[in-house]
Amino acid sequence: MPINDLAKACARSTDAAEWEEFLRRSTPIASLVAARVARMWLGSATPAVVDDIMQEIFLKLCEQERRILRDFKPRGEDSFLGLLRIVAVSVANDYFRRQYSAKRGGKVVTVTLSDESAPMTPAASQGGKGMEKAVLYSELDRRMRLAPGVIAERDRAIFWLYYLQGLTAEEIAELPVMGLSAKGVESALRRVTSWLRKEIDPHNPDGVSEPAKETG
Numbered sequence: 001m002p003i004n005d006l007a008k009a010c011a012r013s014t015d016a017a018e019w020e021e022f023l024r025r026s027t028p029i030a031s032l033v034a035a036r037v038a039r040m041w042l043g044s045a046t047p048a049v050v051d052d053i054m055q056e057i058f059l060k061l062c063e064q065e066r067r068i069l070r071d072f073k074p075r076g077e078d079s080f081l082g083l084l085r086i087v088a089v090s091v092a093n094d095y096f097r098r099q100y101s102a103k104r105g106g107k108v109v110t111v112t113l114s115d116e117s118a119p120m121t122p123a124a125s126q127g128g129k130g131m132e133k134a135v136l137y138s139e140l141d142r143r144m145r146l147a148p149g150v151i152a153e154r155d156r157a158i159f160w161l162y163y164l165q166g167l168t169a170e171e172i173a174e175l176p177v178m179g180l181s182a183k184g185v186e187s188a189l190r191r192v193t194s195w196l197r198k199e200i201d202p203h204n205p206d207g208v209s210e211p212a213k214e215t216g
Helices: 003-010 016-042 047-071 079-099 128-145 153-163 169-173 182-200
Strands: none
Touching (some): 003 016, 003 047, 003 079, 079 128, 079 153, 128 153, 128 182, 153 169, 153 182, 169 182
C-alpha cells in the first residue's frame, strides 16, 4: 500500500497490521530527523534522546484522535513523508526548546542573531558555546511561536528545515505540503530572518547576521 494510503487508513483504523506497517515505514525518517536535530542542539545524538523524540513524534501524530493523519491530503506520491519530516522537525525542536528554556537571574536569556560558521562540535567540548547555541535556538523558536500572526507555522518549519536540517530552498520547495516554489521558500526565509533580526535588536536590525546554516 502506498504510504499516503496507509497514513489515511491509520487515521481511522486501529488494525494492528496496518499500524505495524505504518510504524515500520515511518520510523527511519523520524529517527533520521530526530538524530540530526539532536546533533544540532547537543553536538551528538544518543540513542536514548533519539528514542524520546521519536516517541513524542508518534504521540503527536495520535493527538486529538489522530487529527494530523485525518487532515492529511495527499499532494503527490509519498507526500506524507514530507509531512512527517515537518512534524518531526517541529516536535524535535520543541523537545529541546523545553529543555533549554533557560533563565538567568530570573530573566529570559536573549542572544543576538550571530553565530559562528564552523560546524558544531560536541557540546561537552564546546563548554559555554554549546549551551549558548542551545539557548540561541530556544530563544529564536520561542519568539517565532509567540507571534503566530506574523510567523506562520509553515514559515517556522521552513526556517528550521533550512538552518537545522540543512535542506536547500529547492529541496524544501519539493515537499508537496509546502505549496511553494524555491523563490517562495527564499522569500519566506528572508521574511522570517528579517523579523527575527528586528526582534533581537530593534535598534540595529542590520547589524547582526542570521544563524549559520548547519551542514553535513
